[in-house]
Amino acid sequence: MTPLSAVGLETFYGKSHVLHGVSIEVREGEIVALLGRNGAGKTTTLRSIMGLTPPREGSVRAFGQLVTGLPPFRVAALGVGYVPEGRKIFGNLTVDENLRAPADRPGPWTLARAYQAFPRLAERKANKGSQLSGGEQEMLAIARALLLNPKVLILDEPSQGLAPLIVEEVFRIVRRVREEGASVLLVEQNVRAAVALADRAYVLDDGKVIYEGAAKDFAADEARVRELAGASAETWDLGD
């Protein structure tokens, strides 16, 4: 069953028409990168899939089941893990409480393993979410999503605000999630790193898909990568 399939999404914020017929698919065992400039509609696409900003037209399927119009918790319950942009953790709960919050779904991720993957979180176990640094909050948000043992993991700019070494760690975890049989939909500003990691890539511009193809083909098109990556992403090299 295809983990995620969105077809012809037309999504609005009030009268503002943001997505124009966006179709994207995440197949079994794939890492898919969703790229595009600021304001292109990446987050809106993820919100449309999760049911946070339901599309006015178009359909979303998760593992074959039509989920368009369902509330986010119902989509999540099918095994869709979502790490939103800007780490929506519970500031008044401790790290440990944040990680114990999600409902248990059996699978490879346990609390002990999450602390092993993110030793920094183990050290701050008793600290409140609000006392964590931005990077630590991002790790907490990712760890929390992993504890749901999702069958498809959606990440909205997980590298934002993280030091390069931690980013490598996060990307290593993304690879591990896939090795354990889940699929990943990754929104990432760092174009080079994302296409090095992904199997396929989509590029959004102004609420439309303007490119869709194998990530390695995209990576080989230096002009296209440079156009999208801009100057800020040139400093990273996260190849294997």
Ligand SMILES: Nc1ncnc2c1ncn2[C@@H]1O[C@H](COP(=O)(O)OP(=O)(O)OP(=O)(O)O)[C@@H](O)[C@H]1O
């Ligand atoms: N809550 C909102 N109300 C109105 N307009 C919004 C809202 N959220 C986003 N938009 C607009 O929708 C468009 C797409 O935004 P979106 O957040 O999906 O972009 P993005 O590709 O995720 O950008 P970024 O890389 O900056 O995160 C932008 O023009 C943005 O200003």
Ligand SMILES: [Mg+2]
């Ligand atoms: Mg965004």
